[in-house]
Amino acid sequence: MEHVDFSRRSVKRRNATSSGTEFAFRTHTTTARAFAHETLVCASGRVSGVGVGCTTVDSFTSIGPLAGTRSICAFVEELVLVQFSFNHSRWSTTTGHLIYKCGGIDKRTIEKFEKEAQEMGKGSFKYAWVLDKLKAERERGITIDIALWKFETAKYYVTIIDAPGHRDFIKNMITGTSQADCAVLIVAAGTGEFEAGISKNGQTREHALLAFTLGVKQLIVGVNKMDSTEPPYNEARFEEIKKEVSSYIKKIGYNPAAVAFVPISGWHGDNMLEPSTKMPWFKGWAVERKEGKADGKCLIEALDAILPPSRPTDKPLRLPLQDVYKIGGIGTVPVGRVETGVIKPGTVVVFAPVNLTTEVKSVEMHHEALQEAVPGDNVGFNVKNVSVKELRRGYVAGDSKNAPPKGAADFTAQVIVLNHPGQISNGYTPVLDCHTAHIACKFSEIKEKVDRRSGKSTEDNPKSIKSGDAAIVILVPSKPLCVESFQEFPPLGRFAVRDMRQTVAVGVIKAVSFKDAAGGKVTKAAEKATKGKK
Numbered sequence: 001m002e003h004v005d006f007s008r009r010s011v012k013r014r015n016a017t018s019s020g021t022e023f024a025f026r027t028h029t030t031t032a033r034a035f036a037h038e039t040l041v042c043a044s045g046r047v048s049g050v051g052v053g054c055t056t057v058d059s060f061t062s063i064g065p066l067a068g069t070r071s072i073c074a075f076v077e078e079l080v081l082v083q084f085s086f087n088h089s090r091w092s093t094t095t096g097h098l099i100y101k102c103g104g105i106d107k108r109t110i111e112k113f114e115k116e117a118q119e120m121g122k123g124s125f126k127y128a129w130v131l132d133k134l135k136a137e138r139e140r141g142i143t144i145d146i147a148l149w150k151f152e153t154a155k156y157y158v159t160i161i162d163a164p165g166h167r168d169f170i171k172n173m174i175t176g177t178s179q180a181d182c183a184v185l186i187v188a189a190g191t192g193e194f195e196a197g198i199s200k201n202g203q204t205r206e207h208a209l210l211a212f213t214l215g216v217k218q219l220i221v222g223v224n225k226m227d228s229t230e231p232p233y234n235e236a237r238f239e240e241i242k243k244e245v246s247s248y249i250k251k252i253g254y255n256p257a258a259v260a261f262v263p264i265s266g267w268h269g270d271n272m273l274e275p276s277t278k279m280p281w282f283k284g285w286a287v288e289r290k291e292g293k294a295d296g297k298c299l300i301e302a303l304d305a306i307l308p309p310s311r312p313t314d315k316p317l318r319l320p321l322q323d324v325y326k327i328g329g330i331g332t333v334p335v336g337r338v339e340t341g342v343i344k345p346g347t348v349v350v351f352a353p354v355n356l357t358t359e360v361k362s363v364e365m366h367h368e369a370l371q372e373a374v375p376g377d378n379v380g381f382n383v384k385n386v387s388v389k390e391l392r393r394g395y396v397a398g399d400s401k402n403a404p405p406k407g408a409a410d411f412t413a414q415v416i417v418l419n420h421p422g423q424i425s426n427g428y429t430p431v432l433d434c435h436t437a438h439i440a441c442k443f444s445e446i447k448e449k450v451d452r453r454s455g456k457s458t459e460d461n462p463k464s465i466k467s468g469d470a471a472i473v474i475l476v477p478s479k480p481l482c483v484e485s486f487q488e489f490p491p492l493g494r495f496a497v498r499d500m501r502q503t504v505a506v507g508v509i510k511a512v513s514f515k516d517a518a519g520g521k522v523t524k525a526a527e528k529a530t531k532g533k534k
Contacts, residue, residue: 155304182218182306183211185249187241189263190228194241209452212253213416213508214494215486219259220302221245226279227265235281238263251453260285260294260302273300313374316403317341317349318489320435321395325380326388333380334391336436339491341399343381344372348526350400353407353480355520356390357400358383359529385523394437396482396492400526406514408483410444410476415497415507416452416469423464429478430504434495440478447472472510485509 185208187194208219221242229237238261246256262271262285270276275284275297285302286295294305321336343349347360361382363370373379398405417424429442449459452470465471486493486508497505 153300153304182220183208183216184220184222184303185245186222186224186266187245188225188228189223189234189237189241190225191230193225193228194244208249208254209252209416213452214506215490217254218306219249219254220299220306221249221259221261222299223261223263224266226263226270227268233263233270233276233278235279238282253453255289258287258289260287260296260305262297262299262302264299271298273298311375312340313342315340315489317343317347317397317399318405318484318492319343319397320437320492321351321391321393321397322378322436323393324388324391327382330382331384332386332388332391333382334395334397335378335380336397337378338373338375339435340375340489341402342372342374343379343397343399344370346529348400348529349383349397350404350517350520351391351395351397352405352482352517353515354390354395355407355517356386356523357520357526358386358523359525361525384525390521394435394439394481396435404517405482405484406517407480408477409513409515410474411483411512412447412472412474412510413495413507414450414455414470414472414510415465415505417465417467417471417505418503420467420499420504423466424505425464430497430499432475432477432481432495433498434481434483435492437481437483439481441475441481442478443473444476445474447474473507483509483512485511 211219223238223241226233226238242261245261246259249259250256263279263282264271265276266272268278270278271282276282282297284295284297287293287305289307291307296302296305317338318340319336319338321334323335325333325335327333343360343363345360345362348357349360350357361384363373363379363381365373365377365379370377370379373381396405424443424446426443426446429440432439432441446462446465447460448457448471449462449465450457450470450472455470457472462471482492483495484492487510493509495507495509496503497507
């Protein structure tokens with residue numbers, strides 16, 4: 001099949017025309033551009049062929065999937081890490097030290113920023129200052145070599161980019177831009193600091209609960225500032241914090257036996273990359289999980305012990321559209337990230353919820369034709385006999401011959417109300433962000449209140465729910481919408497409830513009542529392809 005480079009043609013998106021170069025750029029940055037306040041960059045696999053990208057969100061750092069990570073290895077898996085702490089400078093110091101020690105910042109740059117930090121009287125915040133200075137320069141539009149933001153472990157290549165805001169974190173995590181596979185909790189061991197942090201509005205508990213609810217089952221705990229305990233590097237203080245944290249993460253649903261607890265100093269570098277001589281009592285961390293045991297002494301070894309997510313290539317194709325382009329001389333080119341399954345030239349795809357069927361002529365990523373695209377790939381694919389006006393962001397492409405996606409009549413979900421000023425009752429109609437879709441949905445029935453951790457019913461048919469409550473509800477979309485159960489297709493089964501310009505609740509879909517898919521358009525290309533394969 002002849003391959004035509006999309007990037008050399010004029011591009012039209014709705015009524016706007018742009019250059020082919022911009023299209024090529026958008027093809028592999030649409031995930032990042034989906035949200036106004038987030039920027040992502042590509043990262044490539046090393047030893048194990050794992051691609052890692054990273055975004056920072058307030059006191060969080062989430063390492064997330066990016067387009068084009070297959071450019072280095074034939075089989076690159078996406079690894080996502082979310083790091084959270086009680087205080088922004090603590091994660092900055094820890095992360096800054098990792099980048100510095102792993103060679104992610106050139107010597108001249110670090111010396112320049114160290115000198116400035118000393119002059120400003122912030123020498124004790126050297127590593128955090130480096131990160132803050134890099135962010136400030138980027139925000140002012142000064143170009144900084146992206147290599148400054150990378151560090152390597154024995155297995156992974158990590159790039160750190162900033163995207164502030166707790167609400168952005170929740171929305172992006174749910175919609176799939178930075179869905180995490182592992183969480184890293186950084187707690188401060190300093191006298192009084194741990195106690196203050198763990199009780200501070202319960203936000204870290206909330207984040208940990210969110211992470212677990214949304215499918216983040218791996219956890220690492222870094223007990224930071226061991227140099228500021230009384231006395232310094234105190235074993236009893238580490239064990240006290242380990243016991244306390246183990247207790248509350250167990251209540252959430254994590255198994256403490258599968259969690260690595262590492263005593264560290266982000267400032268001095270103790271147990272970050274190499275075993276510390278100041279904590280001879282620490283014999284190392286060890287985890288037990290069904291996939292096997294792992295052990296080590298440093299934080300970076302714990303990162304390397306993260307299990308890469310499974311690649312759902314064996315599941316039916318699900319590809320939520322992020323954008324649709326019209327390219328001169330080519331035709332209509334939808335763009336999106338493959339969440340499950342495989343898409344390749346010749347695939348007869350159906351677009352839900354409109355049930356439009358056509359044939360894929362070619363698939364492209366980074367100016368290169370692909371024989372097939374797999375989960376994690378952000379691709380553009382050319383479809384024939386389809387107008388750009390017939391497709392839109394939020395539609396989902398699937399294989400017409402293998403459990404194709406359908407529109408939802410209604411769906412049952414478990415929701416957790418995070419931040420709503422009043423009561424939510426039957427009839428409430430906020431906007432739901434689910435994968436790339438943005439559709440108003442009505443709470444048609446609040447069936448029962450449930451325990452947030454166990455999911456067990458606590459009250460049938462409540463009149464309303466409020467902040468802090470979890471409930472099983474039936475939602476009805478106001479416009480055609482394609483969603484799936486979280487168990488079958490996680491990226492299409494989690495959502496954020498948006499109202500008053502903020503995330504008021506999150507949810508996971510338990511079951512979907514699908515509409516009858518009969519009566520949709522079937523293009524001539526699809527008919528021809530179907531006949532040819534008989």
